[in-house]
Amino acid sequence: MKKLIRLAVLVIIGAVIFNFSSQTYEQQSLVPLLERLLPGEPLAGLLAPIEVSYWGTPISIETKGYYYFLEFFIRKFAHLFLFGCLAAALFHVLVLARPRRIWPVVCLSFAGTALYALLDEYHQLLTGGRTPMLKDVGLDMIGASFALVISVLLYKIRKRKEKTRLS
Template sequence: MRISRQTVLDWLPPLLWMAVIFSASSDTGSAQHSSRFFEPLMHWLFPLMAKTRLDAIHYLLRKCGHLTEFAVLAVLMWRAIRHASPISPHPWRWSEAALALSFVMLYAASDEFHQTFVPGRTGQLSDVFIDASGAAIGLGLLWLVGTLRKRW
C-alpha cells in the first residue's frame, strides 16, 4: 500500500505536535525551569506581590499551557481525520470531532503515564482532565468559528 503525499501532509502536523508535547513532558523539573523566567518577570512587574500569589499565578499559567497544547493537538487531529474521511456534503461531522477528542484524551493519559518515569515529574489524573478540557475547548472553538463563518 502506497501512502500519498497528501496523507503525509495531513498527518505530519499532529504527529510533530505530539513529539513537541512528548519532548516537553520529558523535561525534568519543568516547573523549576519556567519559574526561572516567570518569577523575575513578575517581581519586576509587581514588586509587592507575595510569593504565594506568584506561585499560584505560575501554577495557573502552567495549567493554561496544558490546556492550550492539547487544544492545538485536537484541532490538528480533527483536520487529519477530516481529510482522511470520505468527502461529505457537511464539512463538520461530530463523529470526526469525537474521534479526535477520544484520541487526544488517550494521548493525554499516555503523556501523564510517561511523566511517571521522568525524574522530578509526576503524572496526575487532574492533568488528563485539563488536557481533555483543552481538546474540547479547541474543537468547540473550531466549530464556533466555522459556524460563524458559515463554513458548516
C-alpha cells in the same frame, strides 16, 4: 500537500507535548525566567487574595510564593492550550476523509486526544521529578473540548461558504 501539512502539524504538536513530558520539573521551571521578567513581584497585592485548590493542596501566593504561583497558572494554561491544539490538529487530519457526518470525527478526535493525555501522564510517571495527575488529563480534555467546538464551527462556516460559492 494539504494532507501532509496537516499531518505534520499534528506530529509536531504531539512531539512538543512529549518533549515537555520528558523534562523534569527543574528542567522546565519558569521561575528563574519569571524572576528576571517580573522583578519586584508586580501585581502581587492584586493576586494575593486568589487561592485555588488543586488535588486538595491550596495554591496561593502565601502557600507557594509569587513566582511559583504564576508558574502554576502558566503550566495549567499550557495543558489547556497544547491539548486543544492537539485535538484541533487531529480533527483537521481526520476530517480530510470528508465524512458525511462530522460528529464521528469529533468523537474520534476527542477520544484520540484523551488517549494521548492519559499516555502523557503515564510518560510523566516514568520521568523523574514529575507527578502524573488525572486532574491534568481533565484540563487537557477541557482544552480539547474548546478547540473542537471552535474547529467544528469554523469547518461548518467554511463548508457553507463553499456551498454558496458553488451554487
